[in-house]
Every structure is written in C-alpha cells, then in structure tokens.
Amino acid sequence: MRLAGGLTMSVRATQPGTGITKGTKPMRIVILGAFAALYFLLMASTFNSLGQVLPMIVADLHFTWAQAGMGFTVLGIACGAASMLPAAVIRRHGVAVTLLIGMVQLIAGFAALAWMQGVWMYLLATLLLGLGFCFCGSIAAVDAIGNAFDRKRSTAIGLYFTAGNLGAVAGPITFFAIHSATGSWRLYWLACAAGALVLGLFAAAVCGRYERRVGVVHGPADEAPPPPEGWTARAALASWQFWIVVLAYTACLLINTTVHSFAYQHMLEHRVAPGVATGFISAAAFVAAVAAALAGFAGQRVDARALTVVALVGSAFSSLALILPLGTAALGFFAVTFGIGIGVSTVGTALLLRGWFGGRAALELYSVMTVVSTSAAIGPSIGGHLHDTMGSFVPNFAGQALIGLVVALVVGLARRPVPRAAAGDAVLA
Numbered sequence: 001m002r003l004a005g006g007l008t009m010s011v012r013a014t015q016p017g018t019g020i021t022k023g024t025k026p027m028r029i030v031i032l033g034a035f036a037a038l039y040f041l042l043m044a045s046t047f048n049s050l051g052q053v054l055p056m057i058v059a060d061l062h063f064t065w066a067q068a069g070m071g072f073t074v075l076g077i078a079c080g081a082a083s084m085l086p087a088a089v090i091r092r093h094g095v096a097v098t099l100l101i102g103m104v105q106l107i108a109g110f111a112a113l114a115w116m117q118g119v120w121m122y123l124l125a126t127l128l129l130g131l132g133f134c135f136c137g138s139i140a141a142v143d144a145i146g147n148a149f150d151r152k153r154s155t156a157i158g159l160y161f162t163a164g165n166l167g168a169v170a171g172p173i174t175f176f177a178i179h180s181a182t183g184s185w186r187l188y189w190l191a192c193a194a195g196a197l198v199l200g201l202f203a204a205a206v207c208g209r210y211e212r213r214v215g216v217v218h219g220p221a222d223e224a225p226p227p228p229e230g231w232t233a234r235a236a237l238a239s240w241q242f243w244i245v246v247l248a249y250t251a252c253l254l255i256n257t258t259v260h261s262f263a264y265q266h267m268l269e270h271r272v273a274p275g276v277a278t279g280f281i282s283a284a285a286f287v288a289a290v291a292a293a294l295a296g297f298a299g300q301r302v303d304a305r306a307l308t309v310v311a312l313v314g315s316a317f318s319s320l321a322l323i324l325p326l327g328t329a330a331l332g333f334f335a336v337t338f339g340i341g342i343g344v345s346t347v348g349t350a351l352l353l354r355g356w357f358g359g360r361a362a363l364e365l366y367s368v369m370t371v372v373s374t375s376a377a378i379g380p381s382i383g384g385h386l387h388d389t390m391g392s393f394v395p396n397f398a399g400q401a402l403i404g405l406v407v408a409l410v411v412g413l414a415r416r417p418v419p420r421a422a423a424g425d426a427v428l429a
Contacts, residue, residue, distance in 0.1 A: 078130020287339020
C-alpha cells in the first residue's frame with residue numbers, strides 16, 4: 001500500500017471476514033492528533049531550540065564553538081544513521097513499542113542536557129535525542145497515519161508535517177520565555193523531558209489500542225502487499241538521477257542544520273537584540289509551515305523538480321541574507337527564504353524521488369537517501385571550527401550558499417530517468 005511522499009507501508013490493517021479496515025473516524029483523528037503533538041514537541045525541542053540555548057551553554061560551561069557545533073553534528077548523524085532501526089522494530093514489535101523506546105531515549109537526552117557539566121555529557125545527550133527523534137519522528141508516524149487513513153492520506157500526512165513546523169515556531173519562543181522568567185536554560189530541558197513523557201505515553205497508548213482493535217499485522221517486508229510499479233532498488237541506485245535527488249536533499253539539510261546551529265549567535269554578534277533574533281527565527285519556522293502545506297498542494301500540479309530547485313535557491317538565499325548588514329529588511333528576507341527552503345525541501349525531494357522512480361522500492365530508496373544525507377551533519381562542526389579560527393560565521397554561510405546554488409543548477413538541468421527495460425539504451429527522458 002502506498003503512502004504520501006513515496007513511502008511504502010510496512011504494516012497493514014486487516015479484519016477477518018471484512019478485509020482491510022481503517023478504524024472509526026474519531027480513532028483516526030486521535031491517531032493523527034497524537035502524532036502531530038509528538039512531532040510538534042520534537043521539532044520545538046531539538047534542532048530549533050538547541051541553537052537558541054547554545055550561547056548560554058558555551059558561556060556557562062566554557063565550550064568552544066567547535067565543541068558546540070559537534071553536538072549538532074552528533075544529533076544529525078544519530079537521526080540519519082539510525083533511520084533503518086525504527087522500521088525494523090515496527091515490523092517486529094509494532095509502532096507502540098517503537099514509540100516507547102524513542103520516548104525513553106528522549107527523556108534521557110533531555111535530562112542529560114539539563115544536568116550536563118562537560119562536553120562528553122553534551123554529546124551523549126545529543127546522541128540520545130537524535131535516536132529518540134528517529135524512533136518517535138516521521139518514520140513511525142507516516143507508517144501509522146498512512147495505515148489509518150486512505151483517501152485523505154496525503155492531507156493527513158501534510159497536517160502532520162505542518163504541526164512539526166509550527167513546533168519549530170514555538171520552540172525558540174518557549175525557551176526565550178522560560179529563560180527570561182527563570183534565568184535558567186536547564187529548566188527548559190526538564191520541561192521538554194516532561195513533555196516527552198506525557199506525549200510519548202499518549203501516542204504509544206493510542207497506537208497500541210488501534211493496533212489491537214483493527215488487527216494490524218506486523219511482519220517481514222515480504223509479507224506486505226504487492227508493491228506498486230516502479231524501478232527496482234538496484235536499478236535506481238545505479239542511475240545518476242537518484243544521486244542527484246540525494247545530493248539535493250543533502251544540500252538542503254546541510255544549510256538547514258548549519259543555519260539552525262549558528263544563526264542566533266551570528267545575529268547576536270551583529271548587534272541584533274535576543275528577542276528580535278528569536279522572533280525572526282520563529283517567523284522563518286512559521287513560513288516553513290505555510291510553505292510545506294502549499295508545496296503539498298502544488299505538488300499535484302507543479303513539477304517536483306521545480307519545487308526542489310525552489311527549496312535549494314531559498315536555502316542558499318537565506319545564507320546570503322545572513323551575510324548582509326542585519327537590518328530589518330535583511331532579517332525579513334532571511335525569514336522568508338529560510339522558511340521556504342525548509343518547508344519545500346522535504347516535500348519537493350520526496351515527490352521528486354517518488355515521481356522519478358515510482359513506489360516499488362520507495363521505502364528502501366528513501367532510507368538510503370536519509371542515511372547518505374547524514375553527511376550534512378558535518379556542517380555545524382565545520383562552521384564552529386571556522387568561527388573559532390576566523391572569528392565569524394560569514395565564511396561558512398557564504399560557502400554553503402554557493403553549494404546550494406550549484407546543486408540547484410544541477411537539479412534544474414537534470415532530466416527524468418527512463419528504465420532501460422522501457423527505453424532500450426536510453427538513459428535520459
């Protein structure tokens with residue numbers, strides 16, 4: 001059975017004598033709400049908040065910016081490199097167990113951040129948060145939501161990702177409010193741990209009840225329904241167009257992760273008030289939420305390659321905006337372009353992957369893309385090192401802007417691949 005974005009369900013809901021069932025409408029809405037709330041927390045409390053807290057951590061614990069950036073690198077690597085684990089646990093034990101494992105990882109990670117005193121505890125905390133994000137994030141959610149919804153599956157998954165982008169808006173604002181009221185950045189992480197406990201238990205309970213009620217069957221991939229038509233994984237991996245999609249996704253993720261790491265500190269270094277900096281970063285996240293929703297609707301009519309180019313150009317321009325004198329106009333331009341880059345990138349690349357290679361091996365191809373894109377996690381470490389040696393984040397922002405524009409040009413010139421079995425020796429459409 002197909003899912004939005006080209007993913008293939010690893011579970012199916014069956015009911016003896018009646019075939020496949022999706023459960024009642026209220027149950028489906030509760031499933032969506034539970035996962036949306038959990039993703040809201042994940043996006044609010046990990047990548048988007050950590051960049052806000054880093055200046056305080058660096059000042060209080062005397063980290064270098066290279067060490068601070070390494071935490072973002074570990075967080076990103078854990079999210080990407082572990083992306084095959086949730087699927088394996090889902091097939092063997094179900095979504096509810098997967099969520100409980102992720103919840104424990106999140107609570108441990110937030111607690112470690114709250115009580116850390118040195119670099120190694122910081123890196124352990126970010127590792128745990130990356131694993132928790134992977135187990136409680138989109139892999140489990142897309143599987144469960146896709147299993148619960150049928151005709152409105154795309155809409156449901158779109159609402160899920162929109163909730164995450166809204167969490168990215170709320171995270172920096174929530175931290176700013178807690179820090180302003182208490183003067184402590186550690187209390188914020190304890191609040192996140194409490195949120196992970198409540199929402200993780202709720203989502204796991206809802207999924208467990210749903211799986212028992214509708215009779216969801218988990219098993220090896222060969223027990224799943226026949227896959228839709230499309231490329232085999234081996235054929236797609238042998239095509240250069242697949243690696244262009246991977247390159248585009250990785251470039252967007254590189255800029256996204258690095259800007260989240262250092263934009264706040266960069267603004268402070270250029271005399272932008274903390275409240276103003278927080279406001280524009282949150283505004284970018286709000287633009288991302290709107291852009292993701294619009295990209296989902298536009299994907300029905302607009303070429304996914306064009307959406308991917310828009311995401312790359314928007315991401316590159318957001319980095320260039322940070323090089324400009326940071327007045328209101330430059331900050332507004334940053335918020336709009338960065339939001340467009342974030343919001344459109346995941347939708348555009350997922351649609352491009354699905355449109356070019358079909359759904360036959362979509363789960364495998366998406367997993368490979370996620371694992372390879374983990375290389376983007378090196379960006380914050382490089383950016384922190386450049387700041388320590390050159391005293392500025394500007395060289396890093398300039399370099400990643402150039403990368404984004406070059407990759408956008410490559411994607412724009414690429415052509416849709418054609419299977420050799422369908423077109424003889426033809427490679428390009």
